[in-house]
Amino acid sequence: MTPILEVNNVVKKYGKKTALNNVSLSIPHGSIYGLLGPNGAGKTSLIRIINQITFPDSGEILLDGEKLSPKHVQHIGYMPEERGLYKSMKVGEQALYLAQLKGISKDQAKKQLKYWFEKLEIGDWWNKKIQELSKGMAQKIQFVVTVLHQPKLLIFDEPFSGFDPVNANIIKDEILELKKKGSTIIFSTHRMESVEELCDEIALIHKSNKLLDGSLIDIKKQYRSNTFDLGINTQNEQQLKDFLNAKYQIEDTFFKSLDNELKLSVNLNRKPVNELLQDLIPFGQITHFSEKIPSINDIFIQTVTNN
Amino acid sequence: MGVLSLIIKREFISKVRNKSFIVMTFVSPLIFVAVAALIGYLSSMKTEVKHIGIHDESGMFVNDFKSNESYKYHDVSKIDPKILKDSVSQANYEGILFIPSKENLKDYEEAIEYVSEDSPSIGFIADVESKLSDKLMRQNLSSKGIDTVLLDQSKIDVTMHLTKASGEETVKGLNEMKVAIGSAFGYLIMMFIIIYGNMVMRSVIEEKTNRIIEIIVSSIKPIQLMMGKIIGTTFAGILQFVIWAIVGMILLVIANTVFGLNTSTPTTELAMETAKFANVKVYFAEFLKLPLLSMIAYFLIYFIGGYFLYSSLYAAIGAAVDNETDTQQFMFPVIMPLMLGVYIGFFTVMNEPHGTVATIFSMIPFTSPIVMLMRIPFGVPFYQIALSIALLFATFIAIVWVASKIYRVGILMYGKKPTWKELVKWLKY
Numbered sequence: 001m002t003p004i005l006e007v008n009n010v011v012k013k014y015g016k017k018t019a020l021n022n023v024s025l026s027i028p029h030g031s032i033y034g035l036l037g038p039n040g041a042g043k044t045s046l047i048r049i050i051n052q053i054t055f056p057d058s059g060e061i062l063l064d065g066e067k068l069s070p071k072h073v074q075h076i077g078y079m080p081e082e083r084g085l086y087k088s089m090k091v092g093e094q095a096l097y098l099a100q101l102k103g104i105s106k107d108q109a110k111k112q113l114k115y116w117f118e119k120l121e122i123g124d125w126w127n128k129k130i131q132e133l134s135k136g137m138a139q140k141i142q143f144v145v146t147v148l149h150q151p152k153l154l155i156f157d158e159p160f161s162g163f164d165p166v167n168a169n170i171i172k173d174e175i176l177e178l179k180k181k182g183s184t185i186i187f188s189t190h191r192m193e194s195v196e197e198l199c200d201e202i203a204l205i206h207k208s209n210k211l212l213d214g215s216l217i218d219i220k221k222q223y224r225s226n227t228f229d230l231g232i233n234t235q236n237e238q239q240l241k242d243f244l245n246a247k248y249q250i251e252d253t254f255f256k257s258l259d260n261e262l263k264l265s266v267n268l269n270r271k272p273v274n275e276l277l278q279d280l281i282p283f284g285q286i287t288h289f290s291e292k293i294p295s296i297n298d299i300f301i302q303t304v305t306n307n
Numbered sequence: 308m309g310v311l312s313l314i315i316k317r318e319f320i321s322k323v324r325n326k327s328f329i330v331m332t333f334v335s336p337l338i339f340v341a342v343a344a345l346i347g348y349l350s351s352m353k354t355e356v357k358h359i360g361i362h363d364e365s366g367m368f369v370n371d372f373k374s375n376e377s378y379k380y381h382d383v384s385k386i387d388p389k390i391l392k393d394s395v396s397q398a399n400y401e402g403i404l405f406i407p408s409k410e411n412l413k414d415y416e417e418a419i420e421y422v423s424e425d426s427p428s429i430g431f432i433a434d435v436e437s438k439l440s441d442k443l444m445r446q447n448l449s450s451k452g453i454d455t456v457l458l459d460q461s462k463i464d465v466t467m468h469l470t471k472a473s474g475e476e477t478v479k480g481l482n483e484m485k486v487a488i489g490s491a492f493g494y495l496i497m498m499f500i501i502i503y504g505n506m507v508m509r510s511v512i513e514e515k516t517n518r519i520i521e522i523i524v525s526s527i528k529p530i531q532l533m534m535g536k537i538i539g540t541t542f543a544g545i546l547q548f549v550i551w552a553i554v555g556m557i558l559l560v561i562a563n564t565v566f567g568l569n570t571s572t573p574t575t576e577l578a579m580e581t582a583k584f585a586n587v588k589v590y591f592a593e594f595l596k597l598p599l600l601s602m603i604a605y606f607l608i609y610f611i612g613g614y615f616l617y618s619s620l621y622a623a624i625g626a627a628v629d630n631e632t633d634t635q636q637f638m639f640p641v642i643m644p645l646m647l648g649v650y651i652g653f654f655t656v657m658n659e660p661h662g663t664v665a666t667i668f669s670m671i672p673f674t675s676p677i678v679m680l681m682r683i684p685f686g687v688p689f690y691q692i693a694l695s696i697a698l699l700f701a702t703f704i705a706i707v708w709v710a711s712k713i714y715r716v717g718i719l720m721y722g723k724k725p726t727w728k729e730l731v732k733w734l735k736y
Contacts, residue, residue, distance in 0.1 A: 015732055051525040053719070070528070078525045084518025089321065100313055101526040145522070 002065040004029045004153055004184045005050065010059035012045050019045035020056070021208040027186065027201065032179055034199035034216075035188040036300060041205045043188045044081070047155055050186075051078050063153070074103040077151035081158045081188075083142045085130045092126035095145050102149040109148060116144045120170070136167050143171055147178065154178065157188045172198070192297040202296070204303055211303050216296070223294040223302070226268045229253055231261045231288030232280060240283045248276065261287050310527050311535050318539025322506065323546065332547050336554040343559075357401040362391055364408040371442050378431075395422055402427060404435065412447050415439070486657045489681035492606050493652050496613055496676050497645050503544040503614070504621035504641075507537055508634065511625030511718070520718045529718065530711040537618045605683055605692065612699040613676025616706050617641065623710035626717030633724045648677035660685035670695050672702035709734065 007025040011018070020042045027033045037043050048054045050061060052068060061068040063075065086094055092113065099109035117123045120140055130138055139162055147154065159175070160168045175198070179185055189195060195202060195216075203213035212219060234240055244250045244266060253265035268276060280286055294302075322328055356376070360383040363369040372380040383391060383403065391403050402423030409415055419439060421427065445455045511533075514520045523532055624637040651674065656665045660682050669679035669687070675695045679687070716733040717725070725733075 015735075048719070053521065053524045073526050076525070078522065080518070080521040080525075082518040082521065084520070084522065086321070086514075086519055087517060088325075097313065097317055098522065098526070101310060101523065103310075103526075 001029055002062075003027055004064055005186075006062040006065075007046070007050075008060050008062070010046070010049060010056045010061065012042075012049060012054070012056050018208045020049075022059070023205065023208075023210045024059075025203050025210065025213060027184060030179065030182055030184055031200040032175070032185045032187060032198050034195040034202040035186055035205065036190065036192075036195060036202055036296075037205035038190060038304060042208045043205055044157065046205070047078070047157055047186070047188055050155065051076060071103075074149055075152045077102075077146045077149065077154045079142060079146040079154075079156045079159060081161070083139060083162065085138060085141060085145070087131040088129055090126070091128050091130065091133070091141055094130070095141065095148060098145050099148045102151075104149045112148050112150065113144070116148065119174075120144065135162065136164055139163055139167065140170075143174070147174075151183065153184050153186065155186045155188070158191075159187065159189070160191065160194060192295065192300060195296050204300065206304050206307055209307075211307060219299065220293055220296075223299050225292065225294070226270070227292040228266050228268070228273070228276065229255055229263070229288065229290050229292055230266060230280065230286065231255070231257055231259070231263050232284050232286050233259060233261045234284035236283060237262050240280075243279070243283075247271070247279070255288065257288060259287055263288075265292065311531055311538075314527070314532060314535025315539040315542065318510065318536050319542045322510075322540060322543035328543065328547070332550050333554065336551050336558055339555060340558040358399070360391060360394075360400040360403040361406070362386070362388060362403055363406045365406055367446070368406055368439060368442055371438055392422060395424060401425075406439075412443055412450070415443055485684035486681070488602070489656065489684045490652060492602075492680040493649060493677035496606075496610055496680065497649055499544060499548070499610070500614055500617045500645060501642070503540050504618045506544070507540050507618045508621040508625035509631065510536055510540065511622050511714070512628065512631060512634075515626065515629065515718055515721075524715075524718065529715040530707075533619065533622050533711055533714050534707075537615060537622060540618070541614065602683055606680060608696060609676040609680055609699070612672075612696070612703050616672065616676075616699070616703045617645070619703075619707045619710035623713040623717070626714040627720075627725050627730060628717075629721060629724070644671075644673035645677070648674035652678050652681040656681040656685075661687075666691070670698060672699045675699055 003026045005025070005027040007023060010020050010023045012020040023042070023046060035043050035046070045054070049056050050068075052070065052073060063072050066072070089097075095113050096106060096109050099112070100106060104112075114123075117126070120143075122137070122140060122144075125133065125137070125141070130141070133141070146156075154175075156175070159171065163171060172194075175185060187195070187199060199216055201213070201215050202219065204211045212222075214222075232240070240262070241250065241264075244264070248269050248271070249267040251265045253263050255263060257263070266276060277286075277289070356379050358379050358381060359372075360381050361369050361372055363382070363384045366384065369380075369382050369384065374380050381400070383400075388405065391400075394400055395403055402421055405420040405422065406415075407418050409418055421432075421435070448455055448458065514523070620641050624634055624641070627637065628634050648668065651664065651668045655662060655668075656678060659665060665678060665682060668674045669682050669691070676699065679692065679695050683692070712734045713730055
């Protein structure tokens with residue numbers, strides 16, 4: 001299956017400053033794709049190019065295998081980091097106007113709008129002006145405006161910033177539902193918790209370059225250190241430590257547990273996991289055993305500081 | 308519906324629904340009529356009669372000063388000049404004219420003095436001086452044996468008839484009328500550009516500060532938004548102008564029936580009125596002889612060209628800045644050619660409609676909508692108009708291109724006020 005979006009060797013320069021240096025990405029259908037990077041890395045530049053707000057100096061972008069062109073705007077929904085709507089325009093009119101700009105008919109837009117207003121329980125806002133709404137309410141409208149024209153590809157730039165936890169959760173659920181219905185979602189963020197939770201695939205951009213990309217699991221595998229956290233109730237703590245030290249690398253560690261057991265972090269030194277387990281059993285009762293999986297946060301910081 | 312018409316519609320509706328637009332539209336004509344009525348009232352007020360004393364030692368001039376509505380002349384030749392000077396400072400008299408007695412008429416040239424507290428008006432000085440000179444000249448002529456009565460009788464006034472080479476006869480004063488029409492057109496364009504160009508600029512800044520701009524340009528091309536904005540604002544402006552014209556006319560008619568025509572005209576003045584009316588008829592006939600249709604057509608062409616040229620500049624300025632206070636540095640170069648156009652129109656075209664200065668500025672696209680429109684009633688060769696329009700529209704396209712480039716980059720730039728140098732750099736992005 002062709003990926004929904006392919007970014008091939010895109011270069012973008014502003015004067016002498018390079019915003020994107022030969023960046024390539026491939027975003028599979030139906031995935032939630034995290035575009036990660038520190039502030040000023042080039043995420044917004046890339047998103048603007050995908051939205052055809054600006055154009056690359058070289059390289060190309062394919063949407064569903066076709067070269068990106070103006071007719072594709074109606075397949076893309078974009079919620080920028082800096083949210084904004086016409087303050088003195090009525091909610092309903094505004095949403096219809098923005099949907100029509102995307103190229104869908106007024107009737108279709110009305111139908112969709114009704115659906116979303118009912119779903120988010122904001123039906124009575126139709127005739128209100130944005131300036132009469134609270135910030136959180138306006139954010140909901142912003143979300144509706146983004147998804148109203150049923151785009152195949154949704155792009156959210158820092159989607160949860162500015163939402164209170166309740167609304168952020170509502171939006172998160174809606175995003176997951178959109179994914180279920182077949183939309184592909186691009187997230188641009190530097191908040192790693194939401195990435196861990198939602199993303200299937202990620203790409204890390206730093207200083208205009210793509211440093212890594214791929215599925216979240218693959219990347220984590222790539223960064224796994226074969227280190228396990230273990231907890232064991234034993235009478236011979238020192239003996240165990242000496243024994244393990246000879247064969248593996250060990251460190252004291254900390255995790256939450258109910259007993260007051262010995263807690264260690266053990267690097268396997270390329271030996272099989274079961275060998276470690278067998279080594280441990282004679283010493284006492286094992287209460288905890290888990291692989292130390294690198295968090296995206298760790299990977300992010302490690303990659304960025306290494307470059 | 309096309310995207311452009313969607314934008315035009317939104318811009319138009321949002322402008323027309325705006326409270327300040329509604330207030331401006333309906334209150335301005337009221338203010339205008341009120342001001343006109345006030346001026347009319349003030350000018351119809353009788354001015355205070357000024358008393359002028361004449362101390363004429365020669366006795367030669369005093370009888371030539373006849374009192375009228377504004378000035379009352381008093382013969383004070385018998386009163387001591389010192390006392391008279393005091394009475395000026397005590398404001399019994401507006402001023403005293405001191406005429407000494409001289410043997411030789413030539414000696415009067417520098418000898419006459421006017422004493423007053425406030426400086427007299429230029430008209431008054433000219434009037435008094437001409438009376439004195441006239442009297443002295445007549446005295447001089449009489450003393451040399453020339454009969455002044457005979458001289459008066461032998462005067463002949465010439466009124467020159469102005470005829471065009473094509474054989475059409477014109478009336479004097481037509482030039483003034485042409486200037487008035489041309490100026491009205493030119494002025495209208497300038498006003499429209501300043502009022503609605505500003506409106507375009509503010510609406511661009513509004514979208515930028517609202518941050519909605521990024522959503523909109525992800526759906527459509529910035530140039531579509533810019534053009535839609537300009538056209539939508541134009542429609543709102545035209546609507547406003549039409550309402551002004553209608554409301555203004557209605558108010559003027561009301562004002563006329565209430566204050567003007569209900570006073571019955573005395574029979575003595577009736578004759579004069581008919582004479583005036585005959586003159587008006589001639590003017591009106593002349594007015595109809597002007598190439599009105601083509602003038603209106605040219606007005607529309609220059610209006611569209613000039614207005615679009617300037618409002619694209621306004622849009623670009625709006626895109627380049629974050630808020631209205633930052634627009635000042637870019638505003639001056641936009642306003643300057645407009646003002647220049649109007650001044651050149653008023654001072655140069657009026658005197659020499661086909662002179663070098665007027666011709667050059669009617670070619671330069673930034674001033675041509677104003678200057679050329681002022682020239683057209685005087686008859687401009689077609690090749691000049693064609694060249695001027697071609698230049699205007701070529702520049703218009705170039706400016707729209709430049710403005711849309713600045714606009715495209717500017718609408719997504721926040722934080723710093725750009726310099727001219729940066730704007731040039733944006734063109735290359």
